[in-house]
Amino acid sequence: MQYDYLIVGCGLYGAVFACEAKKAGKSVLVIEKRPHIGGNVYTEEIEGINVHVYGAHIFHTNNKRVWDYITQYAEFNRFTNSPVANYHGELYSLPFNMYTFNRMWGVVTPQEAAAKLEEQRKAAGISKPRNLEEQAISLVGMDIYEKLIKGYTEKQWGRPCDQLPAFIIKRLPVRLTFDNNYFNARYQGIPMGGYTRMVEKLLEGIEVRLQVNYLQEKQQYDAMAGKVVYTGPIDAYFDYRLGALEYRSVRFETEVLDMPNFQGNAAVNYTDRETPWTRIIEHKWFEFGTQPKTVISREYASEWKPGEEPYYPVNDEKNSCLYEEYRRLAECESKVIFGGRLGEYQYYDMDAVIAAALDRAEEEFNRM
Numbered sequence: 001m002q003y004d005y006l007i008v009g010c011g012l013y014g015a016v017f018a019c020e021a022k023k024a025g026k027s028v029l030v031i032e033k034r035p036h037i038g039g040n041v042y043t044e045e046i047e048g049i050n051v052h053v054y055g056a057h058i059f060h061t062n063n064k065r066v067w068d069y070i071t072q073y074a075e076f077n078r079f080t081n082s083p084v085a086n087y088h089g090e091l092y093s094l095p096f097n098m099y100t101f102n103r104m105w106g107v108v109t110p111q112e113a114a115a116k117l118e119e120q121r122k123a124a125g126i127s128k129p130r131n132l133e134e135q136a137i138s139l140v141g142m143d144i145y146e147k148l149i150k151g152y153t154e155k156q157w158g159r160p161c162d163q164l165p166a167f168i169i170k171r172l173p174v175r176l177t178f179d180n181n182y183f184n185a186r187y188q189g190i191p192m193g194g195y196t197r198m199v200e201k202l203l204e205g206i207e208v209r210l211q212v213n214y215l216q217e218k219q220q221y222d223a224m225a226g227k228v229v230y231t232g233p234i235d236a237y238f239d240y241r242l243g244a245l246e247y248r249s250v251r252f253e254t255e256v257l258d259m260p261n262f263q264g265n266a267a268v269n270y271t272d273r274e275t276p277w278t279r280i281i282e283h284k285w286f287e288f289g290t291q292p293k294t295v296i297s298r299e300y301a302s303e304w305k306p307g308e309e310p311y312y313p314v315n316d317e318k319n320s321c322l323y324e325e326y327r328r329l330a331e332c333e334s335k336v337i338f339g340g341r342l343g344e345y346q347y348y349d350m351d352a353v354i355a356a357a358l359d360r361a362e363e364e365f366n367r368m
Contacts, residue, residue, distance in 0.1 A: 001223070001224060001225060001226055002027070002029070002224050002225070003027045003028060003029045003224055003225040003226070004021070004026040004027045004028065004225065004226050004227065005017075005018070005021050005026055005027070005028045005029070005225055005226070005227050005228075005229060006028075006029050006031065006221055006222070006224060006225035006227070006228045006229070007021075007028060007029070007030040007031070007228075007229045007231075008031055008214045008221075008228060008229065008230045008231060008232055009031075009032060009033075009039060009230070009231035009232055009340065009342075010030045010032045010037045010038065010039065010199065010203065010208060011038065011039020011040060011041065011231060011340060011341075011353075012039065012041060012199075012340075012350060012353045012354055012357070013229075013231050013339045013340035013341075013343070013353050013354075013356065013357045014030060014032075014039070014229060014231045014339075014340070014357075015030075015037070015038075015199050015202040015203055016202060016353075016354050016357035016358060016361070017229050017337075017339065017357045017360065017361050018030050018202070018203060018206050018229075019202045019203065019206070020357070020358065020361035020362075020365065021361065021364075021365070022205060022206055024361075024365040026365075028206050028207070029207050029209070029224065029225065030203065030206055030207065030208045030209070031208075031209045031210075031212040031214055031221065032208065032209070032210050032211075032212065033211065033212060033213050033214070033232075034210065034211070035210050035211050036196070036210065037196065037199050037200065037203060037208060037210070038195055038196050038199040039054075039231075040054040040055070040057070040309075040311075041054070041057045041195040041196075041199065041350065042054060042195065042196055042199075043194035043195045043196045044196070045194070046256060046295050047256055047291055047293045047294075047295060048289075048291045049283050049284045049287075049289055049291055049293075049294070049295050050193070050194035050195075050196075050283065050286070050287060051254065051283045051295050051297070052195075052281065052283055052286070052297075053252070053254075054250075054252075054309070055250055055252065055281070055297075055299060055311075056266065056267055056281050056286075057195060057350065058079065058081045058183075058188070058190065058286070059076065059187075059188065059189060059190065059191070059350055059351070060081070060183040060185035060187065060188040060349070060351070061185055061186070061187050061188075061349075061350075061351035062184075062185055062186050062187070063351055063355055064186075064187075065355070065358070066351045066354045066355050066358070067186075067187040067351075069354065069358065070198070070354060073198050073201040073202050074191035074192065074193070074195075074197065074198035074201065075191070075192045076187075076189030076190060076191055076192065077189050077190050077191075077192050077287060077288070078189055079188070079189050079190045079266075079286055079287070079288075080180075080181050080188060081181065081182040081183055081188070081266070081267070082094075082180040082181060082182060082265070083182060083265070083266075083267040083268065083269055083279075084265050084267070084268045084269070085147075085148050085152075085268075085269045085270075085271045086268050086269065086270050086271065086272075086275075087147045087148065087151075087270075087271045087272050088272050088274075090103070090147070091103070092104065092147070092148060092271075093180055094148075094182060094269065095172075095173035095174075095175060095180075095182050096140060096144060096148070096172065096173060096174050096175065097174075097175040097176075097177060097178060097179055097180065098110065098113060098175070098176060098177060098178045099178060099180070100144070100148075101113040101116065101117075104143055104144065104147070105143070110176035110177070113176055114176060116141075117140065117141060117174070119141075120140070120141020120142055120143060120144075121137075121138060121139075121140075121141055123141070123142070124137045124138060124141060124142060126138040129166045130166065131161065131162045131163065131164060131165065131166055132153065132161045132162070132164035132165065132166055132168050132169055133145070133150070133160075133161035133162040133164075134162075134166065135166035135167075135168075135169050136149050136150075136153075136161070136169050136172065139169070139171065139172045139174070140172055140174060147271060147272075148271050149161075149169075149172075149271070150271075150273070151271050151272045151273035151274075151275075152269055152270070152271040152278060153168075153169075154273060155273065155276075155278050155301050156248065156278055156301045156312075157248060157301070157314075158248065158301065158302070158303050164316075165316055165317070190286045190287060192287065214230075214232065215232070215236060215237070222335075226335075227335055227336070227337065228335060228336045228337070229336075229337045229339060230336055230337065230338055230339070230343055231338075231339055231340035231341075231342060231343045232342055232343065233245070233310060233342045233343075233345075234323070234326045234327070234330060234338055234342065234343055234344070234345055235322075235326055237330075237336075237338075238326060238329055242322060242325050242326060242329075243322060245313065245314075245319055245322055245323060245326070245345055246303075246304065246313075246314040246319050247304035247310035247311060247312060247313055247314060248301055248302070248303065248304060248311055248312040248314060249301070249302050249303065249304040249305070249308045249309060249310060249311050249312075250299055250300065250301055250302070250309075250311050251299070251300040251302055252297045252298070252299055252300075253277075253297065253298045253300070254295065254296070254297040254298075255295070255296060256293055256294075256295050257293060257294050257295070257296060258293055259293070259294060260290075260291070260292055260293070260294060261282075261294060262280075262282050262294050262296050263280060263282050263296070264282075264285075265282065265285060266281065266282055266283075266285035266286050267279055267280075267281055267282075268280050268282075276300060277298040277299055277300050278299050278300070278301050279298075279299050280296055280297065280298050280299070281296065281297045281299070282294055282295070282296050283295045283296070283297070310342060312347055313341075313345045313346055313347055315345075315346065315347070319345075323345040326345075337360060337364070339356060339357060339360060340353060340356075340357075341353065344356075
């Protein structure tokens with residue numbers, strides 16, 4: 001054995017765990033199947049703009065421990081996520097707030113907005129929502145559901161809303177104020193210079209090998225380390241012996257435009273069903289760009305197929321039960337730690353990934 005730990009994947013979970021292992025005096029090798037570090041938070045500079053290659057990543061957290069940790073490796077700007085919804089050319093504020101309600105119904109005061117919401121909820125008459133459609137209507141009424149939720153959600157998940165489980169929308173942010181900040185988070189921003197630079201600092205002094213397919217060379221790499229931290233798909237690790245877990249994927253069309261400003265906002269969601277993309281990201285606004293050109297990405301949601309990047313676990317009852325079976329298999333792999341979005345089959349926010357990696361590293365190294 002040449003290393004104490006082999007880290008498979010250098011997204012946030014792998015990079016944070018590797019960093020902590022190095023601090024604990026462990027020898028570490030990180031391998032990654034892609035030609036770059038950073039996983040899905042990878043940013044690439046185009047025309048002086050840090051482009052979020054795998055979709056918008058806006059860091060937000062209420063966890064001071066995570067914030068204090070990650071700000072050792074990057075200085076964050078003051079970016080506030082204030083997305084806009086475009087429904088057939090009508091523009092609405094997200095989250096749902098007084099700007100939204102004024103545009104939707106012409107109401108001006110919080111009292112008028114609250115009365116309109118209550119009127120719509122009562123008209124729906126739904127006491128026990130059986131699916132996502134009923135859950136959303138019971139929370140915000142038919143008007144907002146039809147214009148701002150239904151089309152976007154059906155594009156995102158590739159299924160009619162009345163066939164999606166209610167728990168996907170446990171609650172919807174409804175504010176009777178003019179606050180446009182999408183996240184109720186104490187700490188928020190984008191790392192100045194991009195996420196790739198931040199991950200580089202986490203991996204400083206650690207050996208990294210890119211374009212390595214661990215599962216194709218598993219026996220060789222397993223023999224090189226005492227323990228393995230695996231952040232790839234858990235079902236792929238076991239060669240899909242119990243069946244494949246389902247994911248939603250995303251395809252991006254990115255282009256450079258010879259203009260300084262395309263849409264005036266970092267994110268515009270297209271909430272009608274007819275527009276094929278779910279949203280357009282204009283990357284320069286994540287860092288208050290002043291470049292003469294701009295870079296935009298259109299996002300298209302799709303069903304995941306082998307060979308594509310899995311993005312969103314489909315955490316319905318069927319897939320959750322299948323994951324539990326894989327998790328029991330994973331518990332028998334005493335040499336392997338399964339972590340991250342794919343290793344644990346759950347949609348993690350970035351701060352939750354970092355917290356999970358720190359917790360596991362603390363548990364691992366304090367016991368030795």
